[in-house]
Amino acid sequence: MAIPTALRFVEPQALAYRRTWRASVVSNFLNPVLYLLAMGAGLGTLVDESADPSGMGISYLAWLGPGLLAAQAMQTGAGESSFPIMAGFKWRKSYVAVMNTPLDATDIFVSTYVWIVVRVLQVSAIYAAVLVAFGVTEPLGAVLGTLTATLTGAAFATPIMAFTSRLEDDTGLSHLFRFGVVPLFLFSGTFFPISQLPELVRPLAYATPLWHGVELSRSVALGMETTFPWWASVGFLVIWAVVGAIFALPQFRRRLVV
Amino acid sequence: MGEPLVEARNLTKRFGTFTAVDSVDFTIERGEVFGFLGPNGAGKSSTMRMIGATSPITEGQLKVFGLDPNADGREIRARLGVVPQEDMLDEELTVTDNLTIYGRYFSLPRSVIKPRVDELLEFAQLTEKRDAKVEALSGGMKRRLTIARALISNPELVILDEPTTGLDPQARHVLWDRLYRLKQRGATLIITTHYMDEAEQLCDRLVVMDGGRIAAEGSPAELIDRHATPEVLEVRLDVDDHAGREADFAGIGSRTEVLADRILLYVEHADEALQEVRAKGIIPAATVKRRAGLEDVFLHLTGRTLVD
Ligand SMILES: Nc1ncnc2c1ncn2[C@@H]1O[C@H](COP(=O)(O)OP(=O)(O)OP(=O)(O)O)[C@@H](O)[C@H]1O
Ligand SMILES: [Mg+2]
Numbered sequence: 001m002a003i004p005t006a007l008r009f010v011e012p013q014a015l016a017y018r019r020t021w022r023a024s025v026v027s028n029f030l031n032p033v034l035y036l037l038a039m040g041a042g043l044g045t046l047v048d049e050s051a052d053p054s055g056m057g058i059s060y061l062a063w064l065g066p067g068l069l070a071a072q073a074m075q076t077g078a079g080e081s082s083f084p085i086m087a088g089f090k091w092r093k094s095y096v097a098v099m100n101t102p103l104d105a106t107d108i109f110v111s112t113y114v115w116i117v118v119r120v121l122q123v124s125a126i127y128a129a130v131l132v133a134f135g136v137t138e139p140l141g142a143v144l145g146t147l148t149a150t151l152t153g154a155a156f157a158t159p160i161m162a163f164t165s166r167l168e169d170d171t172g173l174s175h176l177f178r179f180g181v182v183p184l185f186l187f188s189g190t191f192f193p194i195s196q197l198p199e200l201v202r203p204l205a206y207a208t209p210l211w212h213g214v215e216l217s218r219s220v221a222l223g224m225e226t227t228f229p230w231w232a233s234v235g236f237l238v239i240w241a242v243v244g245a246i247f248a249l250p251q252f253r254r255r256l257v258v
Numbered sequence: 259m260g261e262p263l264v265e266a267r268n269l270t271k272r273f274g275t276f277t278a279v280d281s282v283d284f285t286i287e288r289g290e291v292f293g294f295l296g297p298n299g300a301g302k303s304s305t306m307r308m309i310g311a312t313s314p315i316t317e318g319q320l321k322v323f324g325l326d327p328n329a330d331g332r333e334i335r336a337r338l339g340v341v342p343q344e345d346m347l348d349e350e351l352t353v354t355d356n357l358t359i360y361g362r363y364f365s366l367p368r369s370v371i372k373p374r375v376d377e378l379l380e381f382a383q384l385t386e387k388r389d390a391k392v393e394a395l396s397g398g399m400k401r402r403l404t405i406a407r408a409l410i411s412n413p414e415l416v417i418l419d420e421p422t423t424g425l426d427p428q429a430r431h432v433l434w435d436r437l438y439r440l441k442q443r444g445a446t447l448i449i450t451t452h453y454m455d456e457a458e459q460l461c462d463r464l465v466v467m468d469g470g471r472i473a474a475e476g477s478p479a480e481l482i483d484r485h486a487t488p489e490v491l492e493v494r495l496d497v498d499d500h501a502g503r504e505a506d507f508a509g510i511g512s513r514t515e516v517l518a519d520r521i522l523l524y525v526e527h528a529d530e531a532l533q534e535v536r537a538k539g540i541i542p543a544a545t546v547k548r549r550a551g552l553e554d555v556f557l558h559l560t561g562r563t564l565v566d
Contacts (some may be wrong), residue, residue, distance in 0.1 A: 001268045012362070094348060097342070134472075257313070
């Protein structure tokens with residue numbers, strides 16, 4: 001049974017990942033534990049004395065957890081669709097090497113994206129399991145949260161792939177993280193509700209995929225009301241992913257077929 | 259004429275307004291070793307990448323296995339083995355993993371790949387290194403691994419873009435031996451090189467490329483016969499610049515070439531020519547008598563030396 005050409009480039013990426021999977025899993029596990037201890041349990045005790053961001057009387061830790069789950073998915077998606085893509089085109093040139101096989105640029109794009117989504121899914125599942133251990137959510141909420149987080153990461157991955165595949169070196173990538181990913185992480189309703197933001201910039205948060213991801217995550221994990229219907233947020237994330245792919249795929253072709 | 263595997267007519271590649279390959283014609287037949295000899299920037303790699311169906315042709319016709327690379331690239335690549343100019347190996351994976359992964363791109367089942375990897379490791383003399391990471395290999399080993407990788411799918415046609423550039427003489431000879439064995443097994447090889455001796459040793463037929471064009475075509479012996487004399491006498495004089503000194507040698511041999519540091523006399527017999535030089539009262543600082551080679555063909559065709 002032959003693997004379709006569009007998926008044949010997944011296996012080598014998994015094989016490369018296998019070399020470092022232990023370290024990767026440990027850090028994927030420690031990251032939520034440390035964040036939840038410091039921000040949720042530590043900082044949270046102060047917050048809980050003075051405010052109730054959920055408006056539902058749940059702890060800051062519980063409110064923060066699903067938000068962080070979505071934010072972590074964004075960061076994983078962004079990380080996996082930036083430096084490794086640069087390496088494929090330029091540093092290790094693995095994409096260029098693969099172009100000499102029956103695979104083509106579209107196959108490389110699809111396989112790369114599939115692997116990114118698998119990675120986001122994996123990181124999100126570990127995160128969600130930690131949330132269950134902290135008593136933030138039930139197992140069902142964790143499973144659904146893993147799915148919405150994966151969708152969030154997937155929505156970030158294609159536009160960032162499009163961005164990265166235009167770059168000649170990685171200075172653009174440090175700008176992307178400094179001026180894109182980090183501000184989104186801080187101001188998309190993960191740590192405090194966007195109702196705290198000045199009225200003028202609030203629509204900006206509605207336009208970012210992360211805020212929708214955070215909303216969905218809290219909805220499935222905590223049963224919180226969403227600002228927009230859930231399907232609208234899901235649709236919005238899907239649109240980001242599709243539009244990103246529409247830009248990224250021709251860019252892959254242009255770069256690999258010369 | 260044997261069965262043509264690659265046929266190019268007016269094959270042209272442009273990058274923007276720059277013409278890298280300028281309307282070249284050639285036919286490569288099954289079972290032969292066909293060479294592209296030329297200096298840096300001649301258009302060798304651009305031609306290889308068009309044959310390899312990774313670079314779309316700009317103009318002209320190209321058929322590989324009778325197929326059109328622009329339309330049937332996937333099918334052509336499935337039947338090719340390509341050794342690119344840059345190795346582009348997976349440095350962090352082992353030698354065996356590199357071969358296995360590459361086999362998977364060709365949809366080979368693991369049961370087929372496994373024995374073939376063992377065989378290719380033997381062929382490339384890398385059996386001891388099978389579990390080493392690629393980053394720990396020497397340049398020559400990496401090159402041999404790149405060649406082994408290209409052979410994992412048992413290709414009918416193997417394209418080797420400068421297989422030995424950057425290797426020491428011993429490593430080059432090991433590679434030549436491997437390539438010769440490949441030919442013995444019936445593979446068709448296309449080789450680019452800027453080493454004259456490599457082209458002379460390996461190629462049944464070759465084209466000399468320069469500035470995107472083909473300057474001459476034939477077997478090494480034919481080309482030498484057509485564009486040079488049997489022997490060459492190289493004369494070094496005790497002067498800083500040899501320019502303008504060729505007049506001193508008028509009447510000796512059929513042709514002279516002046517390089518910065520020596521004068522080349524194209525002659526039937528180098529011994530006799532040296533006597534004629536002495537008879538003219540010229541006292542060379544040094545002389546070399548040798549048989550003519552592809553270097554001389556290239557010099558004659560382009561007026562330049564092809565430095566390694
Ligand atoms: N992608 C590209 N974009 C623009 N110009 C290119 C590109 N690839 C090659 N060229 C130009 O085309 C010309 C031929 O390049 P090519 O790589 O085919 O030469 P070559 O004979 O393989 O040289 P070398 O011996 O250095 O490998 C060069 O002038 C090169 O700069
Ligand atoms: Mg080249």
